[in-house]
Amino acid sequence: MLKIDHLTKQYGDKKAVDDLSLHIRPGEIYGFIGHNGAGKTTTLKSVAGILNYDSGTIMINGKDVKAEPIECKKITAYIPDNPDLYDYMTGIKYLNFIADIFGVVLDERKEKINKYADIFEIKKDLGQPIAAFSHGMKQKLAIIAAWLHSPKLIIMDEPFVGLDPKAAHILKEMMREVCDEGGAIFFSTHVLEVAEKLCDKVAIIKGGKLIRSGSMEEVKGDDSLEQVFLELEGEQC
């Protein structure tokens, strides 16, 4: 579903991502962990088509992100770490806008908007301008918008930040549901307990370099993910 080969991205002289390679198969929830400034967001933004990377390739469902950006974006959804949405739109207008862009048919968009707005308990607020939404409500709206067109690959940067425990639980179920249907999820998090319980595979990045990746068992063995992460951080120091 997502194949990253030798991805390198520099900001001036600093390599934010350095020769990173990852492979995410359909049905996998892939966690991406690392300290602040390790290169997680740069990697996710490169996959989402926001950043123009310097070298390497990113393939989504066999298509090159640089060569066929529109085709890649059609089957992808991205949720940034801070959901800066169009504040001047109402919630429902925003969802309609996203659905129009992805060409979601009327019945499907009605069904999905009603379903997800109900489970996230923001249906009554959809008529309000997004400017009046709290951070958590914006995050819920961004999640609903991301799920509207049934993407095959969902990229999320710290998706649980700002969500209440119930919403976080619902999101985890939704993520598993996507993967059960053959999709894939690539997300960054600092909550290692969540990553440990939720992810099929995990990658640890430091200073732009991938320092360990693989299935959860391969990466952590008998230890906790937190222990492994802290040990790796220590070793690298």
Next chain:
Amino acid sequence: MLKVLLKKQLFEIFRSYFYDAKKNKARSKGAIVGYIVMFVAIMVGILGVMFTALANNLCGAFVPLGLDWMYFALLGLLAVFLGAFGSVFNTYSGLYLSKDNDLLLSMPIPVHTIMLSRLLGVYLMGLMYSATLSIPTVIVYMCKAKFSLGILVSSLLYVLLISVFVLTLSCILGWVVAKVSLKLKNKSFITVLISLLFIGGYYFFYFKAQSILSDFIANAVSYSEKIKGAAYPLYIFGKSGTGDVVSIIIVTAFVAMTFALTWFLLSKSFVKIATSSGSTEKKAYKESGIKVGSVASALFEKEMGRFTSSPNYMLNCGLGTLMLVICGFALFIMSGKIYPVMSEIFGTDTGIVAMIFCSAICIVSSMNNMAASSISLEGKSLWLSQTLPIKPWQVLRAKLSVQLILTGIPTLFCCICAGIALKYTAVEFILTVVMNLMFVSFMAVFDLFLGLKMPDLNWTNEITPIKQGASVMLSLLIGFVAALIPGGVYMMVGYGIGFTVFMLITLAVFAAVTFVLYRWLRKKGCEIFATL
């Protein structure tokens, strides 16, 4: 603490002078000096010269009659009007809508310190507008009437007191706007309506100014008696400019008291207003709100929604739409007066009348420049346009469409009115309509070009890209100059080759430039947008 906040506030106001948003780095010293020189040249070279001429005219008329006070009173009133008008909505957005209000309020900073730093920004804006008139007023007086140390001190006080009074007025009006907008349902449109009333008053006064001033000059003595009788405070205000100590003390006390009262009012309600999300009735969600549209219409509606959601955006970048309609109606209604005069001066077969009005309509249409700030206004939500499966051109086209529609339709209306009112020939009518619409197209692509070349995505207040952005300022200036070309060049040299040939050449030139800019947008512009 205050010093830090003031520094931040000043940096925010003049940020574009020191920081290159496109390259994401500080400007070189040379560039900073260049920008400052350009700004000073505009303020001093255009507004300063214009108001110096006005002051010179009035000084010559009033001072020989011993009506020095009336000279200061009249020009002082104009300076107050100009300053308050120029900064009232900036006060509202600067004080109450700044995105870092929450952040600053959460810090251990006294509320009055935050307010003071914010007010400094408002003060500078008001000073910038009022001083373009008050400074020429005192300089002309000292040069033409009298000069002494006392006059110098009173002149400095005159400029200072006007600027503080402008700040007070701006704060009161900004506070009223903020209070009212908390209760309104259609905030944007009502704010625009109120603003338009201001603007209407301004233009009414502006167009009447010459006759009012001539009347004042001709009947200066009788007006001075009336003012002394019915508006004595105005007399005192004028006297303060002449160096009268008692008047200076009274005016200073008045300005200080009104400012203190305003400060008290603001400090009582600042936190409540700045942190309020509004108490308007909640709109219930209806499933019927879910509708299907095409990608193009979704993007167009998004851009149109952005435009209509912001009074600042509508007023600063879309006033031309309304002005074109008003001009059209005015031409139609006043055709009986305008046509005989114009045809007598320029004749009916020279094409000059059609060219003059063609340029005039171009000038009014150049007031619309929503595309120039539309890129910067994407701000932090730019990621959406970049991650959705749409080509950059589709986004740019939607931005162009908004400007083309909101300017093109009223331009066409105004052209039709002009054609009927001024009895154009068929050739004049067709060519001026095509020329005006070509100009609208040129301005749309040019504005978007500027927006892409000078983006500023990291703003904390939308007023920055809308009002203070380099792209908007350049658009207004270059648009004005470009609009003068058809009429100006024709009157100077073009009439020799005849209306039709000149118009066809002008059209060809504008079409060529428009095409080049369009091609640039399609290729380079899309690349820039994709990598912003």
